[in-house]
Amino acid sequence: MKRIYVGNLDYGVTENSVKELFSKYGKVESVALIKDNGTGRFRGFCFINMDDEYSKMAIEKLNKTKFAGRIIDVMPANMKKRRKKKSKE
Structure with a gap:
């Protein structure tokens, strides 16, 4: 499973x-649309x-193709760029 x-x-x-x-x-096993915890609104990725x-x-x-009016980014989940959390100073 990927x-x-x-x-x-x-x-x-x-x-x-x-x-x-x-x-x-x-065959697609599952799709998980990611929602904001506070508002419950869809965040634009899955x-x-x-x-x-x-x-x-x-x-x-499908990477860099048009879907529902937008150019989508499609990649293995482990390749996604991770945002660094800002440290509190």
């Missing part, structure tokens, strides 16, 4: 619409779980 990060998503996308897009490349063999093709074919 976890995929998808960023720069339109705020109106649904789990079903994302699943439909990725299902063209193989994580998808797919079989390893299909995830590589989905990443290759």
